[in-house]
Amino acid sequence: MNRFLLTHATVVLSDQVCSDLAILVQGETIAAIDPDGTAGAVEIDLSGRMLMPGLVDLHCDALEKEVEPRPGVHFPLDLACAQADKRNAAAGITTVFHALSFANHELGVRNNAFASDIARAIHAWQAHALIDNRVHARYEVTDETASPYLSALLGEGVVHLLSFMDHSPGQGQFRDVEAYRNYLAKTYKTGEAALDDILQRKAESARGALSRMEALAAAARDRGVAIASHDDDSPSKIAAVDALGAVISEFPINLETAAAARAQGLATLFGAPNVLRGKSQSGNMRALDAVLAGVADCLCGDYSPAALLPSVMRLPELAGISLPAAIALVTRNPARAAGLADRGEIAAGNRADLIAVRQCAGLPQVERVWSAGRPALSAHFAPA
Incomplete structure (x- = not known):
């Protein structure tokens, strides 16, 4: 089963923006926010990026x-x-x-x-x-x-x-x-x-x-x-x-x-x-x-x-x-x-629709996309 840990991102939650928060994804869903146990998870370093819901x-x-x-x-x-x-x-x-x-x-x-x-x-x-x-x-x-x-x-x-x-x-x-x-x-x-x-x-x-x-x-x-x-x-x-x-x-x-x-x-x-x-x-x-x-x-x-x-x-x-x-x-x-209660928010149990965004010359650019936990896009932009 797909299992990875997104680390060191600035994460947009439903009510706050948190620095250096880890998000564990397992299969198609968000398994945990700042989890204690991450054994077997592949780490993906998102330093300098903002992580938000798709x-x-x-x-x-x-x-x-x-x-x-x-x-x-x-x-x-x-x-x-x-x-x-x-x-x-x-x-x-x-x-x-x-x-x-x-x-x-x-x-x-x-x-x-x-x-x-x-x-x-x-x-x-x-x-x-x-x-x-x-x-x-x-x-x-x-x-x-x-x-x-x-x-x-x-x-x-x-x-x-x-x-x-x-x-x-x-x-x-x-x-x-x-x-x-x-x-x-x-x-x-x-x-x-x-x-x-x-x-x-x-x-x-x-x-x-x-x-x-x-x-x-x-x-x-x-x-x-x-x-x-x-x-x-x-x-x-x-x-x-x-x-x-x-x-x-x-x-x-x-x-x-x-x-x-x-x-x-x-x-x-x-x-x-x-x-x-x-x-x-x-x-x-x-x-x-x-x-x-x-x-x-x-x-x-x-x-x-x-x-x-x-x-x-x-x-x-x-x-x-x-x-x-x-x-x-x-x-x-x-x-x-639209009646879709399983997405739109970074929360444990939700569908793992996530995007990593970097600011480039004042313009937000999408570098990584995961759709139901599956990699959908990978790009790289030079830092602002």
């Missing part, structure tokens, strides 16, 4: 770009999954929920059949993966054709998180038609006629959305799959998704809505790129303002896995919170929100 990313759609790096240019799905797996490990992410959009009125990889193929490819690649790769199925609720695809994936056990999103202009992320047209035009490089067709079909398909959501939510709950809501824009929207069994509010667009979500018991999720850039790409609330107001529970990679670690390492200075509190936004909190 990051948990509940929402990242970067895999879609691995599959389709340019509009209409598609790579083999196993290659795309392998590349995303390695990129996430290099970013210190040990559990990732690949966000796949089921939005047939849109184009490219967001076609329902194509998105289903990608979901199954993720599931198949997991047998060879470095880290824990999961599927976050994002259902565009104005799409009347997606339900059979999602029901099938839920039945196969391929989906691990289901979210409801509504990108109809006039609410949520896109509060006017022109903003949504610009988004589609830039994303899909398509013409005015195609954009008009997408908008018209979305409006027509809005009828019946609630019944489709209720049926999918029931199927998710039956299988123990966590439910999220996307771009919530009001306390009334929070009440509606809470009735469906949602436990996560992704990217609430204002403080009032984020506060309502937390009051209702939903975990709030914001984008780490928003922290690094200091603003939202769609002009909504800054993630930093949510942290400052105490209404942010989790951060996610959104479209950039590499943004997670540097964003939280900056938060103690930007937001005046402790390093353990900042790290919890990308470890313990998202793990708990």
Whole structure:
């Protein structure tokens, strides 16, 4: 059985940062913190590094770009999954929920059949993966054709998180038609006629959305799959998704809505790129303002896995919170929100998802990664 002792690191625990603490790993789990007996354990010296839990990313759609790096240019799905797996490990992410959009009125990889193929490819690649790769199925609720695809994936056990999103202009992320047209035009490089067709079909398909959501939510709950809501824009929207069994509010667009979500018991999720850039790409609330107001529970990679670690390492200075509190936004909190009680915290008995980080010219770099006690990445950076 795999048995090793991580020594001389600065260790980020749930409530404190400890210098020169030893962590014993046995098999897939953390066996002990500062153990008395370590006979037979291989020592790994982490002097100069910070040891923290592996990051948990509940929402990242970067895999879609691995599959389709340019509009209409598609790579083999196993290659795309392998590349995303390695990129996430290099970013210190040990559990990732690949966000796949089921939005047939849109184009490219967001076609329902194509998105289903990608979901199954993720599931198949997991047998060879470095880290824990999961599927976050994002259902565009104005799409009347997606339900059979999602029901099938839920039945196969391929989906691990289901979210409801509504990108109809006039609410949520896109509060006017022109903003949504610009988004589609830039994303899909398509013409005015195609954009008009997408908008018209979305409006027509809005009828019946609630019944489709209720049926999918029931199927998710039956299988123990966590439910999220996307771009919530009001306390009334929070009440509606809470009735469906949602436990996560992704990217609430204002403080009032984020506060309502937390009051209702939903975990709030914001984008780490928003922290690094200091603003939202769609002009909504800054993630930093949510942290400052105490209404942010989790951060996610959104479209950039590499943004997670540097964003939280900056938060103690930007937001005046402790390093353990900042790290919890990308470890313990998202793990708990998704119902994963076995990870996200360095504690005896937990899954041994761990990362060793070195500061290089002021930038945190991941040097070592262990996923369920198994080495997933080894690199070396010159000291700062």
